[in-house]
Amino acid sequence: MAETPLYCTNHPQTETLLRCNKCGRPFCIKCLERTPVGYRCKECLSIQRAGYYTATPVDYVIVALVGVVASVIGGAIAALLGGIFLLLSIFYAPFAGGIISEAVHWSIQRRRGRYVWLVACASVVVGGLIGAGFFPLVALLGRGLGLLGVLLSLPVVAVAAVFNLGFLIYIVLAVGTVYARLRN
Ligand SMILES: [Zn+2]
Ligand SMILES: [Zn+2]
Numbered sequence: 001m002a003e004t005p006l007y008c009t010n011h012p013q014t015e016t017l018l019r020c021n022k023c024g025r026p027f028c029i030k031c032l033e034r035t036p037v038g039y040r041c042k043e044c045l046s047i048q049r050a051g052y053y054t055a056t057p058v059d060y061v062i063v064a065l066v067g068v069v070a071s072v073i074g075g076a077i078a079a080l081l082g083g084i085f086l087l088l089s090i091f092y093a094p095f096a097g098g099i100i101s102e103a104v105h106w107s108i109q110r111r112r113g114r115y116v117w118l119v120a121c122a123s124v125v126v127g128g129l130i131g132a133g134f135f136p137l138v139a140l141l142g143r144g145l146g147l148l149g150v151l152l153s154l155p156v157v158a159v160a161a162v163f164n165l166g167f168l169i170y171i172v173l174a175v176g177t178v179y180a181r182l183r184n
Contacts, residue, residue: 069127071123071126075131075132079132079133082166086169096170105181105182120178128170137157
């Protein structure tokens with residue numbers, strides 16, 4: 001025996017076999033949109049989209065903090081690897097970027113924000129710079145140059161850190177990974 005025909009909620013004259021898989025109401029093919037999770041009606045879709053970006057302003061602060069701290073460590077390791085372990089750097093950088101993405105995503109309880117990727121990428125660069133300068137700076141401090149001497153050497157440290165091949169690989173590949181993982 002045939003099932004009782006369904007009629008589209010918006011078009012009472014149009015018979016259909018489809019339902020919105022969220023609210024369960026019957027709709028014709030014109031009133032539904034195909035999504036990765038099945039057919040959805042326009043009403044359910046607009047509710048879903050409004051709730052898509054749920055990150056709060058505090059989340060952005062957390063993203064920046066977590067990103068910078070994680071990347072200080074990431075950048076310091078990258079600078080240590082340097083250009084000597086070139087191949088290792090190439091494997092290390094995306095791996096570090098993946099860990100940073102996870103840490104960032106987890107820290108805001110996987111909420112999504114339109115600009116989370118941007119803040120995360122920026123904090124990877126900032127943290128990476130601090131991290132890359134860390135060991136050269138400690139080395140300088142160890143030489144007993146005094147505060148003034150260290151301050152005067154800072155630009156040299158910064159330039160040396162930036163032109164460290166391991167660090168450059170890290171910035172490009174880790175930022176690329178964070179971008180790819182967190183963009184939405
Ligand atoms: Zn619906
Ligand atoms: Zn319809």
